[in-house]
Amino acid sequence: MNRIGLTLMAAAAAAMIAADAFAGEPSQPFAPTAEKFYLKFSVFAPADIRCDATGPGVRTKVSRSVTGAPLLRITGNASDAQIQCWRPDGSRYTTDVNRKVSYNAAGAVWATVMLQTGGDAASVMVERDGEQDRLVPTIYSGAFVKVRE
Incomplete structure (x- = not known):
């Protein structure tokens, strides 16, 4: 995978963790x-x-x-x-x-x-x-x- 693909996957995982944190729910792995x-x-x-x-x-x-x-x-x-x-x-x-x-x-x-x-x-x-x-x-x-x- 190239760097852009890895960066996008990391950003998606971070966004999901942040959304779970704001919703008051434990984070799940991507x-x-x-x-x-x-x-x-x-x-x-x-x-x-x-x-x-x-x-x-x-x-x-x-x-x-x-x-x-x-x-x-x-x-x-x-x-x-x-x-x-x-x-x-x-x-x-x-x-x-x-x-x-x-x-x-x-x-x-x-x-x-x-x-x-x-x-x-x-x-x-x-x-x-x-x-x-x-x-x-x-x-x-x-x-x-x-x-x-």
Whole structure:
């Protein structure tokens, strides 16, 4: 690798560490990955929903959109991540859309949950970075489901 490439990688790692420090989270080592899966919610989703993903080699970061809905960013082994969401009333939700899509190094997979308050299942619309003009978004009906106890 040339010096410019190494300098850019060091700058990217430093920026990630600084962002983690400002967010009050422990820093994780720089690990580039080809699997990036972002789960977001439509404006009709309840604002009190929370989400997380777990699994070996899974790295997550949770933030909020302008509307207050969560944005779950999954990197690393996104195709094997177990996604769980919950609300303060005790209801829990899950999805496995991240296991149904194919990944590439060109960009992230964006999944939008179209959940409405009181629903037991919701559709998930999937699209990729930079492919909005070439690829019709895929909709998985009932892919975000309420967990039955």
